Amino acid sequence: MSTNEPNTELRRHFIRDIIEADIATGTFGGKVVTRFPPEPNGFLHIGHAKAFCLSYGLAEDYHGVYNLRFDDTNPVKEDPRFVEAIKKDIKWLGFDWEDREYYASDYFEQMYGYAVELIKKDKAFVDSQTLDEIRKNRGTIKSPGTNSPYRTRSIQENLDLFARMRAGEFEDGALVLRAKIDMASPNMLMRDPIMYRIRHARHHRTGDSWCIYPMYDYAHCLEDSIEGITHSLCSLEFEAHRPLYDWYLEQLNIHHSKQIEFARLNITHTVLSKRKVETLVSAGVVEGWDDPRLLTLSGLRRRGYTPQSIRNFIDRIGVAKSLSTVDFALLEHTVREDLNKRSNRVMAVLNPVKVIIDNYPADQTEEMQAINNPENPEAGTRLVPFSRELFIERDDFMEEPPKKFYRLAPGREVRLRYAYFITCTHVVKDASGTITEIHCTYDPATKGGNAPDGRKVKATMHWVSAAHAYDAEVRLYDKLLTVESTDEVAEGKTFMDYINPNSLEIRSHCKLEPSLAKAAAGDRFQFERLGYFSVDPVYSTPGRPVFNRTATLRDEWAKLRKK
RNA sequence: UGGGCUAUAGUAUAAUGGUAGUACAGCGGAUUCUGGUUCCGUAUGUGAGGGUUCAACUCCUUCUAGCCCAACCA
Secondary structure, three states, X not given: OOOOOOOOOOOOOHHHHHHHHHHHHOHHHHOOEEEEOOOOOOOOEHHHHHHHHHHHHHHHHOOOEEEEEEOOOOOOOOOHHHHHHHHHHHHHOOOOXXXXXXXXXXXXXXXXXXXXXXXXXXXXXXXXXXXXXXXXXXXXXXXXXXXXXXXOOOHHHHHHHHHHHHHOOOOOOOOEEEEOOOOOOOOHHHOOOEEEEEOOOOEOOOEOOOOEEEXXXXXXXXXXXXXXXXXXXXXXXXXXXXXXXXXXXXXXXXXXXXXXXXXXXXXXXXXXXXXXXHHHHHOOOOOOOOOOOOOEHHHHHHHOOOHHHHHHHHHHHOOOOOOOOEOHHHHHHHHHHHHHHHOEEEOEEOOEEEXXXXXXXXXXXXXXXXXXXXXXXXXOEEEEEEEOEEEEEHHHEOOOOOOOOOOEOEOOEEEEOOOOEEEEEEEXXXXXXXXXXXXXXXXXXXXXXXXXXXXXXXXXXXXXXXXXXXXXXXXXXXXXXXXXOHHHOOOOOOHHHHEOOOOEEEEEEEEEOHHHHHOOOOOEEEEOOOEEEEEOOOOOEOOEOEEEEEEEOOOHHHHHHHO
């Protein structure tokens, strides 16, 4: 039995079909080598996660290896701080590229050699046209281009000029090395594409050793070839580039990786392009690349998402070639699913109103035993202090409750979770009519939350003892955009005109149960009946945690209310 | 002188000539000390027309719609 036998449990998609066919026919010697090639010019988002989970996951599934390669061929856009951020994010998702951390810039010398080879084969030439002339002579989509007047330079002259380009004899833009293909090709990319341009710029790794830098199409296929990549996955917009990718490798007659394109990820109510995310960051709409409202991996991490939930999400959305926009609800579902199993429950009141239990002794405190995680008995129990004055959620009380509302109301009995049944007797309001105190009585026989006479209540509510409550800031997040897709922006507007003004709500005096005072950055909890929250690593200080809402709980009442 | 690609429920994806399935969302119900979780049930789909075949999401054909390509970006 071969170790490469397809695993039928794996989710099927067209790339698996291709790989399995290649394994079956012995193409690439039955090996699978993939790569993820980010340009270090920004942070990774969940769309990139789809890309590397796919490439890396496939390598794992078929017992191959995967590389991390920084595609750093444009020094004016790249920065080492992004290299570090990218590595951190990929590791966070659980991948280990071991020692296979490569940089396109490490191949510059080799790429230069291949370029010389192409010149010698009369497959490349140095062009002296200006940028404008090159553009004009490229033709249009519906009309052929015209050959550069310099296209017929001798091989010797091309060799000489190219060497002098490298030596730094020319200004930026003076010359360019071009592949000699076909200016009349219906594929614009095949019209003598540029291979090298002059950039007198300091590179973050090679310093000043180069002043000519290779273009993407020329560089990328060589990077894949040099590393022995078998299946080179990329997004759909590179489909038209494939003939060029193949052309360079054929001319050079070197290892030929197979480029396979798939549809990039889009998600409703957010932006997922590096350019748009950067716009939000630089305009100050969000607080940085790691703003919890962003679907950058650093933002999701800060928001409290688990790596597992993101990988589950990516697994479920599948892979195909049709443009698609995944419902944000699916991402929320996968994070709830994971957090439901792993996070401990606590009680926190985000919008507090005071409850006074008039028949409870003023000087008494009791410790109520609460279950930490009903999904995981091993999580054990804890004690929560209970006293005469408590806070409950303002939304959990209504003076004139509608039919389907079965929480606290005048004359009604409800259960305080793990504590007592209480009955509302009356409320006290301030001059403006706002309720300041809800007065109740409790039934001492219901301690722990059950009535010995078997009577039932419709609602169970969370609460926090006023005297023991811990004040904290809680940050509530909502969708970034008010529209599902940036396709919906009206004429003359941009996605920036559709930013949800309520995407961040800061509640500064929330009342938390005392056990939460020792929560540390990154800790995750379920605030009962409210949602999943995690301790913000940036704003929290020792002893003063700030919480981010990762996701709300599903809320049937909120749905009913809207109707 | 244009080329390349895509089309299956609301959304995302399976079905590779043989019962159109799964997940999320929706709706209805049961259970529940979280209006959570869990469980059960349910509506909704092959872009359109023609053809081949006993049989078509699948093959052929003609349309239609959408996306990508004219950076010295990746």
